[in-house]
Amino acid sequence: MSEAQPSTPQNSSAPQGSRDGPHDTIYIGKKPLMAYVTSTLIQLANQPKVTIKARGLSIGRAVDVSQITIKRMESAGYKIGDVRIGSETVKSEDGRTRNVSTIEIEIRKD
Amino acid sequence: MSEAQPSTPQNSSAPQGSRDGPHDTIYIGKKPLMAYVTSTLIQLANQPKVTIKARGLSIGRAVDVSQITIKRMESAGYKIGDVRIGSETVKSEDGRTRNVSTIEIEIRKD
Numbered sequence: 001m002s003e004a005q006p007s008t009p010q011n012s013s014a015p016q017g018s019r020d021g022p023h024d025t026i027y028i029g030k031k032p033l034m035a036y037v038t039s040t041l042i043q044l045a046n047q048p049k050v051t052i053k054a055r056g057l058s059i060g061r062a063v064d065v066s067q068i069t070i071k072r073m074e075s076a077g078y079k080i081g082d083v084r085i086g087s088e089t090v091k092s093e094d095g096r097t098r099n100v101s102t103i104e105i106e107i108r109k110d
Numbered sequence: 111m112s113e114a115q116p117s118t119p120q121n122s123s124a125p126q127g128s129r130d131g132p133h134d135t136i137y138i139g140k141k142p143l144m145a146y147v148t149s150t151l152i153q154l155a156n157q158p159k160v161t162i163k164a165r166g167l168s169i170g171r172a173v174d175v176s177q178i179t180i181k182r183m184e185s186a187g188y189k190i191g192d193v194r195i196g197s198e199t200v201k202s203e204d205g206r207t208r209n210v211s212t213i214e215i216e217i218r219k220d
Binding site for chain 2: 063064066067071080083084086101102103105
C-alpha cells in the first residue's frame with residue numbers, strides 16, 4: 001500500500017504520518033478527532049494531497065476527519081479524491097488469522 | 111455541512127425509498143453482519159449493481175459487509191465500484207443540528 005510519492009523534506013515536529021511511509025499519510029487511531037483534523041490541515045499546507053487511512057473500528061472516524069477537514073478547506077479548492085476500501089489479514093492473540101477492513105481517503109487540491 | 115456540497119454527492123445514483131423503486135440499496139443497521147451480506151447476495155442475483163449505505167457508527171460495518179460479499183463473489187466477476195463519502199445534517203433530541211458522516215459503496219459486475 002506504499003505510494004511512490006517523491007518524499008518532500010518534512011518538518012520533523014509534524015505530529016502524525018511519521019510512521020514509515022511517505023509523510024503524506026494520516027493514520028487514524030484513538031486520539032480526539034480534532035488532533036487528526038489539525039494534522040491533516042498541516043500536511044495540506046505542505047503538499048497537494050494527503051491520504052487518511054484507518055482500519056476496523058476507526059473507519060468511521062476517518063470519514064469524520066475527512067468531512068470536517070473538507071468543510072474547512074473546500075473554499076480553498078480542496079476536495080475528496082479517491083476513496084479506497086479493502087481488507088487486511090491480521091493475526092490475533094490466539095494465533096488465528098482474521099480479516100480487518102481498511103479505508104483510504106484522499107484529500108487533494110482540485 | 112450542508113447536503114448541497116458538490117464534493118460529497120448524496121444519493122445521486124441510487125434513490126432513497128427502495129420500497130417503491132428497484133431494491134438496489136442495502137441500508138446497514140444493527141442486525142448481525144451476515145444478515146446484510148445475505149441481503150446483498152440476493153440483490154446481486156437479481157441486478158448488476160447494489161449500493162450499500164450507512165452512516166455514523168455503522169460505516170465500518172458497511173465496509174465489512176462489502177468486503178465479505180466481494181470475497182465470495184469476486185470469482186464471479188463482481189467488484190467494488192464507486193465509494194462515496196459525505197455527511198448529512200441530523201436534528202438531535204435537544205433540537206440542535208449536527209453532522210453525521212455517510213458512506214455509499216457500490217458492488218457491481220465487472
